[in-house]
Amino acid sequence: MLRYTVRRLGQLVIVVAVLSILLFAWLRSLPGGPVSALLGNRATPESRAALIQQLGLDQPLYVQYWKFLQRAVSGNFGVSTGVQPGTPALEVFLQRMPATLELSALALLLAVAAGIPLGYFAARRRGSWLDNVSITWSLVGVAVPVFFLAFLLKYVFALELGALPVSGRHEAGINATEVTGFYILDGLLTREWDAAWDAFLHLILPAIALSTIPFSVIFRITRAAVLDVTEEDYVRTAHSKGLTERVIRARHILRNALLPVVTIIGLQTGALLSGAVLTEQVFNLPGLGQALSLGFQRQDFAVLQVVIIASAMVYVLVNLIVDLAYAAIDPRLRTR
């Protein structure tokens, strides 16, 4: 198990290394080269000269790459030119990460908490109204584009009914102390319950919008897996031993059915960021998704670099966790 983990962490290093080469090449292939890319078009000759010096652009390519790596490792990705001009790119990233993480975590939680139980019960009561309604909903869920659903939710529940906030992370003028940048957590830590509640209300609609696709996928995979497993010989053996429905469900059906579900949760987590780009736009959340789309619009390559590297690392890490969870459930992987 330990060797397995170490090996997977090694893969993480390789992925990041390959990605750094791609980014390095990308910056150098841009019109005007990395200097224009990183400083924007209105840079003074002095600042350009300073950057050329700093990046070592007058030196051979491998030296440039080495310097690039050194800067990256020390967290120096340059200064934002378009998203928050003048702020170091890493700082922009760190400021915006909590909003996206909070949103994605809540969306994933919703998707898992609804998808797995519904998938299970739909399978056990195949053909019932619960099954039919869930299947239809999950079809709608994958078919409707995220931004359209986000817009629809906002229109109905925020603008028309006024039941939930329209946009942002906090009501203007609320008295909230920032500790970690995760607003719900901050509210709980500082015992500012109203602030925590307010942050939560702001997250509901975006989280629902973002969760529909992962929910639909998790639901369908769970349902199919439970249907498959219920037919297995070992479930019949469990029945032949007179075990109660509860034990058969938890010990013999769910554990086996969860294997494909765990895999799909990993894949869906990776896809959350692209959904977050759209959701954050609609609800005007100052997160990474917004930074990504602003970054592309305003050609802020310093910020783009950080976000791209970070999301790749998250993706690999999530898949590492998925593999570990898989091995924790399935002994055939552990003892090989």
Place this chain on the structure above:
Amino acid sequence: MALLEVRDLSVSFARKGEPTVTAVDGISFDVQPGRTVGLVGESGCGKSVTSLAIMGLLPRRGTEVSGSVLFEGTDLLGLSQRDIEQRRGRDLGMVFQDPLSSLNPVVPIGLQVAEVIERHRGVPRRAAMSQARELLDRVGIPDPDRRLKEYSHQLSGGMRQRALIAMALACRPRLLIADEPTTALDVTIQAQILDLLTTLVADTGTALIMITHDLGVVAGMCDEVNVLYAGRVVERAERHELFAAPRHPYTAGLMASVPRLDSSGEQRLSPISGSVADNIPWEQGCAFCPRCSNALQLCGQATPEVEHTGDGRLLRCHNPVGEATPISVEGP
């Protein structure tokens, strides 16, 4: 009183858009306490469906079960879901054909044994585990302490079947059903497993329904035999009498198709021609008629009734083997 009395058991499967399949068509047989009763017949004749019906393990959807299965006088078919659950594993145990797929791959062997004890004896996990250890030891699994924590993929085929036997016998049921328990195993292992079953049921006084298509298994361990054909019992006899003088042409054919060590080299095996797929339904005469070497004209027209031919023997045939003249039977 018999431990188990199966009376007129019929099972049919109805699927949307498909004709209804009658897999078991009015089977009756008894199992006396402590006896080993064979159910013999070729693939598709309804052996597994019969055993699943007794255990109440058939899928509920689209399955029609009729008749009765009296276990110590209680009709198992009439029990509520809860009541039959309480009897499975405690009064009735079952061992299946494929030991690998019959074990849960993600649950340790020990827990799979202990959970039966936990369920029916109401003992806590630790006590159940130590009983499970003893059971693994008794079914001949070496190093039971280690095996308790292992998973099915770490066991050999023979050990898996031993573990399944341990589970089925954990609560000392009065009836064990073994559905072709050795078909998926190597020949050398087969003999060991059959030995183990014989010893265990003898030690515990458990009655055994041994399901097989292998007459060698029947000859080795059954007290009495029911020969099934197309969902019906066609012949029933004590083992010695059956082997000494098979009466039904199907039984005789089965015996002739078993290789024998004592037969001379020139004597060819004579397999029964055709297969179950050729069956005609029992309503239009004998289902075995198209494949029968003894068939009379009558056989294709009137369904033979069950006859008791003395010494507890039972036969369903118009023209049994070893008889000069056909018995005349009133058609239905």
